[in-house]
Amino acid sequence: MKNNYSICFISFFFLFFFMMMNFIFFIYFMYNNYILFLEWEIMCINSSMIVMSILLDWMSFLFMMFVSLISSVVIYYSKSYMSSEKNLFRFIILVILFVFSMMMMIISPNIISILLGWDGLGLVSYCLVIYYQNIKSYNAGMLTVLSNRIGDVCLLICISWMMNYGSWNYIFYLDYMKNDFYMNMIMLMILISALTKSAQIPFSSWLPAAMAAPTPVSALVHSSTLVTAGVYLLIRFNNLMVDTLFFKMLLIISCLTMFMSGMAANYEYDLKKIIALSTLSQLGLMMSILSLGMPLLSFFHLLTHAMFKALLFLCAGMIIHLMCDIQDIRFMGGIGKFIPLTSLCMNISNLSLCGIPFLAGFYSKDLILEFISMSNINIYVYLLYYISTGLTMMYSFRLSFYLMINNCNMMVIFNLYEEDYIMLKSMFCLLFMTLISGSFLMWMIFNNFIYIYLSFTMKFMVIYVISLGMIMGIFISKMKINSLSMMIKLYFLSNFFSLMIYMPNLSTYGINYFSLNFGYNMMKIIDYGWMEKFTGQGMVMILKNYSKIYTFFQMNNLKIYLFSFILWLMMIFIIYLMNF
Structure with a gap:
């Protein structure tokens, strides 16, 4: 050790x-x-x-x-x-x-x-x-x-x-x-x-x-x-x-990825998968702003995102560790009372992901959305950007609600002891960077003045969307299912979005189905069918019978040799008599 x-x-x-x-x-x-x-x-x-x-x-x-x-x-x-x-x-x-x-x-x-x-x-x-x-x-x-x-x-x-x-x-x-x-x-x-x-x-x-x-x-x-x-x-x-058809294709693909992963995260209950889908959403944001010809902005968001996302995962690891390896957020709740320092780091990284002012995520996300508002793009891409930002707020507040605001439901045998100081040192190091890296990087990378001219409504569009996403996140966390039809609709919706528009099924079973089915049919016809009887097993049985005969002869050496010698002499004697 x-x-x-x-x-x-x-x-x-x-x-x-x-x-x-x-x-x-x-x-x-x-x-x-x-x-x-x-x-x-x-x-x-x-x-x-x-x-x-x-x-x-x-x-x-x-x-x-x-x-x-x-x-x-x-x-x-x-x-x-x-x-x-x-x-x-x-x-x-x-x-x-x-x-x-x-x-x-x-x-x-x-x-x-x-x-x-x-x-x-x-x-x-x-x-x-x-x-x-x-x-x-x-x-x-x-x-x-x-x-x-x-x-x-x-x-x-x-x-x-x-x-x-x-x-x-x-x-x-x-x-x-x-x-x-x-x-x-x-x-x-x-x-x-x-x-x-x-x-x-x-x-x-x-x-x-x-x-x-x-x-x-x-x-x-x-x-x-x-x-x-x-x-x-x-x-x-x-x-x-830049300015090619490839970047236009990338813009559509990345915006759809951002929207799809934001929806999927709102229907997911696995703690680590929610954070993974959040990563996917932020990658779509980086790719889309890059495809609009702003590589420095994409790089800036890549670095700020690295800080608070690493912190978010370390906090999730601590929580899973203390919950005896349970990752379902429905079995958690009220952890802020037991592990306050981890909850502090988790909340700050979550708020940074949402783009709350003066945290690392705010400097990059707010700048990206203001550049989008200034850009000459169509309303489809513009709406996807803001809807995805609202969805980020929704799943972040839903996560915080299930982990901290919700009552401790005692549905899991947990071990919420005082936090491990080695883990806490690591988390506080990243917490410090989450607080300062946004402003530090903005001063270093964008050392020239950037003048953004927007109307009052457009300028506050980010705040409107964040507020609406927060309200929707609280609403879906507290929503109760009162009827069978509503439960069925939610079941199909959660299946559709939590399975990422059935992409895992399509990329694994959908691709493997024909090859696996063909292999199964070949196994039935060849390995378990007449082909095996006439080729593989048939040859094995013939060789096996011959080997039994040879073994019989070899296991009875002297007796067989003497008997063969007498038979041989008798055959010679009979042939000799026949010639006379």
Whole structure:
């Protein structure tokens, strides 16, 4: 156990030190407007070079700073959360490999090194999702890795298409190759890769399924690493795709994802899945604002979201831990009386997600919605944005109502002791960042003045929607079912939305049905039918009978040999007599 704790502390201090270094470099590069492009020649054989390219600018340093901060806090949190785990060393190594793969992707201007980090994320995430090694984990892991494999294949196709240009460093082609057919194909492949990794429609079903992983992993995956890789890739490729048909398609897909996940979260009762669907909604927001040509705003929301979403998952992990691993929010209630500090962190992260003024989420969400109000977009997209914001408020208040405002129903055998101080230190570190990161990032990233001119009604539209969402969230939490018809309607609605428009069924059973049915019929015809009688089993029976005869002869060696010798002599004697 001491070795396990020591690996936790070593990993925590290493990542925290790396975070501080990234912060210093970020300030330096941002202030001086530096971009550093490094090429490391690994090997040169007969004028064929293997070169590793690294792109260092303020964006990569800032993102690495946030990834290393969250991962260090998560590893420190795991010291207590996973304390009963026998293989804690293996778990920490997997988390470090996961973080290393993300770093590899962040600093890569080369499509091949991006693939290494991208594929590393997919494979290590599979190992982490199946970590508990049960049927549910295996199913979720397979759905996760196969969905992400589509994006890996698209990146491989990108590599083959980019062989036409003589270099895989994509940053050389972003500005002047827009109208080339090959580059359009590359854009399409990059877009599909980003959709799979960031779980947009129709690849959304793997994100709630990935909740089978341990909660510290969920905090890391759903805040700053795996799901944000697609958004970050599109931010890097933004110059190539802006004002193209691909971004218009992305706008529709991401807005629908945002709306669908917001509706699904209001019908979900699993604590971790509600937060996962919230992540999906925020990813749709990042993708949609990116598709409108505002990459810095998307990056800003990505970073602020990472802080409060990691905190939300750590609080959820603490609550699940104390509730003896029960995740259904209907069996909880009144936890604020027993674990006030965890409830404080949970409420602040929830309010930050809603966009309550002067928390981290407010600075990015309010700015995004005001830019949307200023943009020249149609009423359909505009309504989807504001409805999705209202839905975020609804499921956040519904979650708070079930966990804290609702009475303690004593339906679960809980163990609400005083909170663990190692977990609390981790949560308070992220709580501090949730409070200050919004204003800090806004001062650093948007160092030029942004003038937003809106009417009074449009300016307060965000406040109206947040207030309406809060009222609706309280209403659906207190709603009573008084009739059979209402219960049936709610049942079908909850099935439709909680199953994400039946997307998990379509993406698993819907795809596998024909192949599994064909395999079943082949098994009946071939393995259990006449084909088996005349081929497999028939041959086995013939060989078995022959082997019995040979065994009989071999087990009675001397007697059989003497008898055969006498028979042989008799046959010779008979043949001799017949000749006379």
